[in-house]
Amino acid sequence: xxxxxQLGSHVSVSEGALVLLRCNYSSSVPPYLFWYVQYPNQxxxxxxxxxxxxxxxxxxxxFEAEFKKSETSFHLTKPSAHMSDAAExxxxxxxxxxxxxxxxxxxxxxxxxx
Amino acid sequence: xAVVSQHPSWVICKSGTSVKIECRSLxxxxxxxxxxxxxxxxxxxxxxxxxxxxxxxYEQGVEKDKFLINHASLTLSTLTVTSAxxxxxxxxxxxxxxxxxxxxxxxxxGTRLTVL
Numbered sequence: 001x002x003x004x005x006q007l008g009s010h011v012s013v014s015e016g017a018l019v020l021l022r023c024n025y026s027s028s029v030p031p032y033l034f035w036y037v038q039y040p041n042q043x044x045x046x047x048x049x050x051x052x053x054x055x056x057x058x059x060x061x062x063f064e065a066e067f068k069k070s071e072t073s074f075h076l077t078k079p080s081a082h083m084s085d086a087a088e089x090x091x092x093x094x095x096x097x098x099x100x101x102x103x104x105x106x107x108x109x110x111x112x113x114x
Numbered sequence: 115x116a117v118v119s120q121h122p123s124w125v126i127c128k129s130g131t132s133v134k135i136e137c138r139s140l141x142x143x144x145x146x147x148x149x150x151x152x153x154x155x156x157x158x159x160x161x162x163x164x165x166x167x168x169x170x171x172y173e174q175g176v177e178k179d180k181f182l183i184n185h186a187s188l189t190l191s192t193l194t195v196t197s198a199x200x201x202x203x204x205x206x207x208x209x210x211x212x213x214x215x216x217x218x219x220x221x222x223x224g225t226r227l228t229v230l
Binding site: 034045046101102105106107 | 120148157158205209218226
């Protein structure tokens, strides 16, 4: 069985500050891990993914995440927040098989204060 | 990244009518398509998974006779909400996975369904 836990349903940062969104996973098989962003009334956009290659994954819009097996974590970071980063962020896990389903966390709403 | 479109983006219908939502993969072949439902301020709930040319596999608790899914081609899947009721009002999102990037799902923009 697989699951993800996102710590903090709401995170607020100041513009220019570090963004850190936390995600811990549980998986009985080597996981694939993903971060998606959702803007209001829109679908999900893939930010980045980990698929067993490099543990530090760089994504779009300056985001990156590090896979830490020992901590079962895949936290999302961005050095300097921008107002346009305000959105809902979802962490997700799946297995590596073609038929594996994505399991989503409950999401973290990021607010960026001017 | 790959692009998935949905149509319509929003729809309002009367209780008891049926609504069809289309999901298209525009620049890749979606061998597998997924349909999700999202309630306000909540995460995505997987409703069903469909492979091209096969019957959809529904998640526990999802009525397959109410939510009809067809995946007739590698670029098109449809979700039909039959005899819709107000409790079916929700945000429906599809996603596709396939060639060439088998490891990722790409999501459509969603369809807002309101049943009066």
